[in-house]
Amino acid sequence: MPRPKRAKHPPRRHTDVLTIAGGGLGPVPACELEIRPLTVFVGAQGTGKSLVAQTLYAFEELPYLMGSASAERGARRKSSGELFGSILDRLRSTERSFGTFANRSASVTWQRSPLSGEGPAADEWPRGAAGKLGFRASSATGQVTVTKPMREFLDSLRQEVTSRSGDPLHHALFFPTERMTISQLRSAMSAGVLALPSTFWLFTHWMDDHAAPAVARWRRGEPDTPEGKLVEKLGMEALRGRARKRGEQWTWQFQGSRGRRQLDLDLASSGQRANWSLPYLASALFSLRGTGDIANVLTVFVEEPEIHLHPRAQRKMVEILALLVRHGFRVVVTTHSLTVLYALNNLLQAGRLGDDNRAPELPPVELRLRAEDVSVYAFAEGKAPRQLMDVESAFVSEAELGRVDEELGAEMNAVAAHLDRAE
């Protein structure tokens, strides 16, 4: 049987490489990870998925993080390496230094492949960084020391920040699992009674300062992006409502029988509260693209897009992420959900069909994924993450997350066999 015609996807985009060497980082031993436009981390609790995602985020969002760290009080007395160390410390916890995650001594390097200029316009990030950027972390001292190219790059970033007015552009956005509590915790933060990982407050500020005005403009039709409309439709299907910002307050507008009733966002369901920000942010990104308000190559990190969601809604969340990837954004996801993998596999298999095949029972062309654009790693304690994506067959092995279902099925069969004998 002839192989199906390849889909006419956007041109191939770059693959970055994150390398962990030495004793490894936390439960993750030495390894090399290919970070493609869509990268998914799966694995049991405590296997290092979030730690790797946060480390990757620190590299990708370096201009912004370095900019805000340089503007802090007392920053002038610190070296660029020390500032970077404090950025890493705050990503994870306010009480534990990042260096303690190193197994004795670990080195981490990140190399962005040269941007091809295809897809969204290349913006030469990281500017002026020759070769790999990297750092070493030591558990003995708890300290982080940066490599020479990294130090030179950080110095140049600091210079740029001090000689320019306004915030640096965001190159990455991180959706932490704490996103559910955005409205409750914001007030505690402003009262200075709560210290949270930097990923959380950066995310909160981005939603307030960038996403909310962009979505408000977009809903008035400025600009009128078809991708934004599709995102809003998928978001409504998933969450049965949508978020709005009115003044300083986030509200939730229910869909369906409750009409256009609006309530404080804190009164929405747990799934709605945990996930409204993803379709909201995606609409904002499509609206902001090309305006100069965000970097041309922007990575969205999402921790567990499935939290508190019905499987049908989880599927829609994957479709929103796929839409972002199809349109040149980069996405890094951690997940425990088999439904997420099922949805991903359907979009990957549909990606093998030509774009001309638009049968209604198939996933829409705008959501189909290309296997070369996807990396899926299985994390297990003490083992190097294993690539689950088979590019040739465009299929992610479901066995890693499906094992529990298999075990439950086998257990149910065993219970039934015993019941037979008991009757």
Next chain:
Amino acid sequence: MFFIADHRAPPPEVRGRPRKGTWLVEIRDAKTKQSLLVEHDEPLDAYVFPDPETLPPEERGAPLWVEGERHAEGVLVGELDGVSWVCFVELKGSLEHKVAAKQAPAERALSQLEGSARHFHPAPGSTGRVHHDQFADGSDELEVRPSTQHRVVGLLVALRRIPRPAPRRGFALGAVEIPLRTVQLSMTEPNRTRTSFRDLLKAAAVPL
């Protein structure tokens, strides 16, 4: 004549060779491309049944297979801990019952497994008797020959989520109760799953 030995499953389509001292067989549905790879550390063989519903009469193996006779995708023949097993296998992607007017896929699959077991049951004057006579006189020579005390089971292998509790039943053939069980195995490749013979029988919770 129709010989099962003529329908030995083709070699598995896998990269690389199986580990030394292991057997790897594949039951593959040519129409749906669904496949079950089974490995075992004792001799194991697989046979894929021709489909009497789709093949022309001269290729059906008539009179042993008759038109409309329901049967499974194939059969695994092997030994486990000194017990000889004959496992009829039916593969399904999903067991979701989409069209209420039609028979539920699980129910249909279980009846296919039952049909296979009945077909081979050696009641006097039956097609099963002819098969067993052919096995006994060596005219239908199987690579792995079940012992006279072999056990029979029908396994419906689902490749994605299944209804819970998993569809199951049993039926009597002569004095023997034949269990029909559903097991769910996750896909490792598109439409393909892989397991060991021991794990397959264990998942079905048939007494080993």
